[in-house]
Amino acid sequence: GQQVMQIPQYQHVQEGEDFTTYCNSSTTLSNIQWYKQRPGGHPVFLIQLVKSGEVKKQKRLTFQFGEAKKNSSLHITATQTTDVGTYFCAGLRAGGTSYGKLTFGQGTILTVHP
């Protein structure tokens, strides 16, 4: 079945440093979504990427979707303590009846030291 691998599993940074998490799918995706889950909370939607090579920015966050639509990345510039949490990518498989069947990566747990 479809697998979505996400690295690294953990990332500890000093406040102000940059952070990047990477996501790789075993199959071509129709779209990829990114979510953030704060400790004790639930996943919150951040963004969705649909087009090959797409790049989207949200303030200090930059999201990229690979040309082959099988990989993606999230980059945070100058981390802040409010960025703490687990970042998940979730892919929707291209083709077939994949309604609602998001496959989540294992997530990257980000810790920011002040």
Place this chain on the structure above:
Amino acid sequence: KAGVTQTPRYLIKTRGQQVTLSCSPISGHRSVSWYQQTPGQGLQFLFEYFSETQRNKGNFPGRFSGRQFSNSRSEMNVSTLELGDSALYLCASSLATSKVYEQYFGPGTRLTVT
């Protein structure tokens, strides 16, 4: 607009019992997806309902079942509980006007099986 609500928030059950969890989606959302979240396995897709029909399901045993009502509210049921079913169960709703959509998660139901 009210968010996704889930009841109950916490449950303690013993092995062999069954449990029913409830999810009320955001008003106007017709798609409800269910996920199981554990530290070891991460977020795993259980099933997705749209207009009272199950459109997709994950790789879980038949003890896990669900349904959706005409008002889009959804329930999931787990029969013959096992210790390994202890997890956070999350539901997510979406407009799902096409295959490309974002999901809004509820706070989850924390199930503990003893």
